[in-house]
Amino acid sequence: MSTDTQTPEDGSFFLSVLDENRFKVKTAKAQQVSIDNLDRVLELSRENGVEFLIARCHTDDLRAAQKMEEEGFLLMDTLVCYTRDLEKPLPLETPSANIRPFHTKEIEEILLIGKKAFKGYCGHYHADPRLEPEKCDEVYVSWIKRSCLSKEVADEVLIAEDSEQILGFATIKINDESEIQGALYAVTPEAQGKGLCRSFMVASMLWGRLKGLKRLLYRTQITNIAAQKVLGRLGAELSYSAYTFHKWFI
């Protein structure tokens, strides 16, 4: 039984144990669906008894998107991916709060912020009426926790603080020898709109540059205006976009 082959020919299909444990349905993800591999993705889903499939395709592959619609997939979100060249000048400015790497003892405080900031988030999980909203909130809290605990999930977690408390965090992953990815950024609701996300973005870019990396990548939902405002103002450019579909087999 093929479960974890992950090649472009099979749309990078894999069974998602994390999702299965959370939502109690057999779940698979196919991150690179195209018109050429959609049939194979469906075949693998059926062979593996998949009940819930999360499938992503590039927005320029409209034939794939339309065929997924014909097959009963439902659109859940649209991702936009921005890149910022780290060799270009970065703004020299004082951050709007002190930013530093987190300490392990701060994980609970970080999770609390994540819980508030990602409650009802605009991502594909929350968009699916068949998934319990509270379970969808947990996706993010669990991802944040794993980011704090495992270098396989995040290479750095930065926090912003004032004299009394943590105000937000940003997780960073090194993708390869030239690229970092800004993964999960969150600011506690009371501190939003004061430039902290911008400060996290600049700090992440400086972090990447210090490691000799050339590019920051940041992926978010097209409806996440706040993150895109910050990215645009810092000279990040749109590099690609993708649709996320869900297909239920039960």
Ligand SMILES: CC(C)(COP(=O)(O)OP(=O)(O)OC[C@H]1O[C@@H](n2cnc3c(N)ncnc32)[C@H](O)[C@@H]1OP(=O)(O)O)[C@@H](O)C(=O)NCCC(=O)NCCS
């Ligand atoms: C996205 C997020 C990190 C932004 O943090 P922030 O510190 O509030 O961002 P900044 O203050 O640096 O700037 C955000 C800009 O977007 C604006 N903005 C915030 N929410 C907005 C919304 N819903 N629609 C339009 N603009 C919005 C802010 O007003 C500000 O613009 P301005 O300078 O013109 O006023 C924060 O809103 C958050 O934690 N959201 C929930 C989690 C999330 O979406 N994370 C990002 C994806 S991983």
